[in-house]
Amino acid sequence: MALSPTPTVFPFVSRGERGFLERGMDPVLTWLDTFGLIVFAVSGGLVAARKGMDIVGFALMATVTGIGGGTFRDMVLGMTPVFWVREPHYLVVCLAVGILTWFVAHRLDSRQRALLWADAIGIAFFTVVGTQVGLRAEAGISVALLMGVMTACFGGIVRDLLAGEPSLILQREIYITACVAGACAYLLFDAMGAGEGVSGVVSFCVTFLVRGAALAFGLSLPGYRDKIDRSQGGTGKG
Amino acid sequence: MALSPTPTVFPFVSRGERGFLERGMDPVLTWLDTFGLIVFAVSGGLVAARKGMDIVGFALMATVTGIGGGTFRDMVLGMTPVFWVREPHYLVVCLAVGILTWFVAHRLDSRQRALLWADAIGIAFFTVVGTQVGLRAEAGISVALLMGVMTACFGGIVRDLLAGEPSLILQREIYITACVAGACAYLLFDAMGAGEGVSGVVSFCVTFLVRGAALAFGLSLPGYRDKIDRSQGGTGKG
Amino acid sequence: MALSPTPTVFPFVSRGERGFLERGMDPVLTWLDTFGLIVFAVSGGLVAARKGMDIVGFALMATVTGIGGGTFRDMVLGMTPVFWVREPHYLVVCLAVGILTWFVAHRLDSRQRALLWADAIGIAFFTVVGTQVGLRAEAGISVALLMGVMTACFGGIVRDLLAGEPSLILQREIYITACVAGACAYLLFDAMGAGEGVSGVVSFCVTFLVRGAALAFGLSLPGYRDKIDRSQGGTGKG
Numbered sequence: 085m086a087l088s089p090t091p092t093v094f095p096f097v098s099r100g101e102r103g104f105l106e107r108g109m110d111p112v113l114t115w116l117d118t119f120g121l122i123v124f125a126v127s128g129g130l131v132a133a134r135k136g137m138d139i140v141g142f143a144l145m146a147t148v149t150g151i152g153g154g155t156f157r158d159m160v161l162g163m164t165p166v167f168w169v170r171e172p173h174y175l176v177v178c179l180a181v182g183i184l185t186w187f188v189a190h191r192l193d194s195r196q197r198a199l200l201w202a203d204a205i206g207i208a209f210f211t212v213v214g215t216q217v218g219l220r221a222e223a224g225i226s227v228a229l230l231m232g233v234m235t236a237c238f239g240g241i242v243r244d245l246l247a248g249e250p251s252l253i254l255q256r257e258i259y260i261t262a263c264v265a266g267a268c269a270y271l272l273f274d275a276m277g278a279g280e281g282v283s284g285v286v287s288f289c290v291t292f293l294v295r296g297a298a299l300a301f302g303l304s305l306p307g308y309r310d311k312i313d314r315s316q317g318g319t320g321k322g
Numbered sequence: 323m324a325l326s327p328t329p330t331v332f333p334f335v336s337r338g339e340r341g342f343l344e345r346g347m348d349p350v351l352t353w354l355d356t357f358g359l360i361v362f363a364v365s366g367g368l369v370a371a372r373k374g375m376d377i378v379g380f381a382l383m384a385t386v387t388g389i390g391g392g393t394f395r396d397m398v399l400g401m402t403p404v405f406w407v408r409e410p411h412y413l414v415v416c417l418a419v420g421i422l423t424w425f426v427a428h429r430l431d432s433r434q435r436a437l438l439w440a441d442a443i444g445i446a447f448f449t450v451v452g453t454q455v456g457l458r459a460e461a462g463i464s465v466a467l468l469m470g471v472m473t474a475c476f477g478g479i480v481r482d483l484l485a486g487e488p489s490l491i492l493q494r495e496i497y498i499t500a501c502v503a504g505a506c507a508y509l510l511f512d513a514m515g516a517g518e519g520v521s522g523v524v525s526f527c528v529t530f531l532v533r534g535a536a537l538a539f540g541l542s543l544p545g546y547r548d549k550i551d552r553s554q555g556g557t558g559k560g
Numbered sequence: 561m562a563l564s565p566t567p568t569v570f571p572f573v574s575r576g577e578r579g580f581l582e583r584g585m586d587p588v589l590t591w592l593d594t595f596g597l598i599v600f601a602v603s604g605g606l607v608a609a610r611k612g613m614d615i616v617g618f619a620l621m622a623t624v625t626g627i628g629g630g631t632f633r634d635m636v637l638g639m640t641p642v643f644w645v646r647e648p649h650y651l652v653v654c655l656a657v658g659i660l661t662w663f664v665a666h667r668l669d670s671r672q673r674a675l676l677w678a679d680a681i682g683i684a685f686f687t688v689v690g691t692q693v694g695l696r697a698e699a700g701i702s703v704a705l706l707m708g709v710m711t712a713c714f715g716g717i718v719r720d721l722l723a724g725e726p727s728l729i730l731q732r733e734i735y736i737t738a739c740v741a742g743a744c745a746y747l748l749f750d751a752m753g754a755g756e757g758v759s760g761v762v763s764f765c766v767t768f769l770v771r772g773a774a775l776a777f778g779l780s781l782p783g784y785r786d787k788i789d790r791s792q793g794g795t796g797k798g
Contacts, residue, residue, distance in 0.1 A: 138543035162640025164400025172462035224648035305614035376781035402638025410700035
């Protein structure tokens with residue numbers, strides 16, 4: 085199935101020619117990879133449900149959300165064909181999840197809260213993956229940072245664009261910000277000489293905790309207008 | 323003009339170094355290729371007319387619609403430079419059609435119906451092309467399916483995004499679905515051992531007939547809300 | 561920092577392995593390159609301010625606007641990894657400008673007019689850069705034209721898409737058109753045998769003057785509806 089000696093995309097998940105089911109060596113990572121993919125695809129399907137799309141729309145929205153981030157990363161870094169062309173099970177999972185969501189979306193309505201927490205696991209894992217792929221491209225920490233954030237968030241951004249909904253970038257809930265924090269944590273620990281494993285675990289925890297805190301306490305960053313209003317008020321800050 | 327030994331993009335249309343005009347061997351395929359390109363470009367120009375754009379907007383919208391799908395396909399598969407950089411006549415045709423549409427768009431208003439049928443020919447042909455390019459990349463049938471659908475539909479999706487109109491994905495008329503059906507037909511016949519020619523003709527006919535049926539009878543797939551409403555009604559389906 | 565022997569992106573700015581600060585040989589070009597990048601990034605930050613985004617949104621919008629055009633150009637031409645992966649200072653500048661804009665956007669409100677003129681310098685320079693990169697890819701003048709226009713304008717188009725604002729393509733003010741004029745001027749002088757330097761200077765001036773005239777006199781191209789209205793009036797034009 086491998087098309088060419090391009091770099092592996094999920095480097096610590098898939099090595100060499102092993103397929104989806106034979107990756108027994110790193111069961112936790114494989115599980116997280118698949119879990120994150122499924123959660124992202126479900127979130128795409130749920131937006132399709134909200135917009136009243138047909139079943140083909142569900143499949144496409146699930147696919148865009150599930151693999152959009154890694155696709156952008158691979159195209160920018162020149163790692164083409166992109167990862168899901170080299171390992172099509174990613175695409176198969178997204179299409180299947182999208183179709184499945186068509187049948188069960190109404191049962192997921194009452195589980196919105198659980199899905200948000202599952203999504204937090206997804207962005208935490210894909211931030212680690214993206215940052216690591218960026219670092220391995222030896223392109224500097226700013227590129228690795230952006231790769232981490234975009235791998236986690238780009239699919240959701242395109243999902244919202246296609247659905248005609250306000251983009252993630254427009255919302256001030258701490259979502260992209262959590263990925264920024266997690267990617268920074270990875271780069272910090274990497275710079276201090278920690279290995280990929282330690283940096284990855286720390287990064288995962290930081291992203292998840294920051295996003296989780298936002299979910300638990302309804303935190304958001306101040307928007308530009310809040311900042312202006314506050315600085316024009318009596319607090320003396322400016 | 324060939325930049326590098328990259329794979330040909332319309333493999334059964336252009337072989338080797340033959341240019342646009344010398345492709346005498348497959349006149350039907352060349353005709354369909356050009357016809358589809360022009361129809362897509364016109365549809366981009368008509369959206370530009372509806373949105374009151376200027377002539378430069380017409381040219382850009384025609385170009386995005388005409389070559390957007392193949393551009394996405396080539397970037398994802400790593401077939402860069404993309405096809406219209408290797409064979410710029412595709413770009414020239416789109417720009418010219420866009421400019422021409424600026425002058426004649428008001429005469430096309432009464433021909434909307436004919437244009438929809440012409441568009442059906444376009445998506446049928448480009449579904450075949452995309453599926454075949456996907457299969458030749460030896461990346462599995464799920465990738466070939468997506469390449470077929472995206473080659474036909476991605477340009478129209480970006481066209482609507484740029485124009486601020488509801489995306490094709492949001493509409494439930496059978497458009498993307500027809501391409502899915504046609505790509506599946508190709509893959510089925512290919513799996514049964516039919517050659518590229520037979521699979522291509524069958525795929526073309528399936529896409530065109532499904533899309534044509536939708537146009538003729540105003541068919542659409544049920545949207546998610548219809549499905550929910552129905553399952554909550556008295557039909558006992560659920 | 562160079563990842564592979566890919567072509568340089570700003571060919572007359574960066575040569576070989578020289579970094580951002582060592583490019584002493586072409587100070588004017590380096591200055592224009594950096595100036596244009598900063599102006600684009602500021603315009604992204606100002607849209608973020610208008611939409612009330614948080615500081616992370618400022619950084620992302622500045623980045624998308626600053627490097628979006630060149631990213632599209634490099635991906636289409638197959639010059640991957642894209643330029644800001646090979647030369648990350650472009651990314652660092654955008655991120656820094658976006659964050660800085662968060663703190664000073666309110667002071668820029670009264671300088672909107674000056675920023676529009678600065679932006680005119682930016683699109684003029686990047687039209688030259690894009691056209692030149694397109695020509696060097698030896699892909700024909702239509703491709704070079706589109707590369708020039710897209711290098712200058714694509715970042716702004718994506719900026720508006722992400723912010724949910726009407727796209728540059730939808731507006732009829734002479735913006736994209738100025739880049740088209742400048743790219744045509746480059747190609748004309750290049751075809752007449754003028755060197756890169758002369759063609760570049762002429763192209764820069766044409767883009768800047770056309771855009772400047774539009775800014776100074778509030779010019780715009782007629783939109784499609786104006787054209788229809790006029791042709792249906794008593795002028796006899798059709």
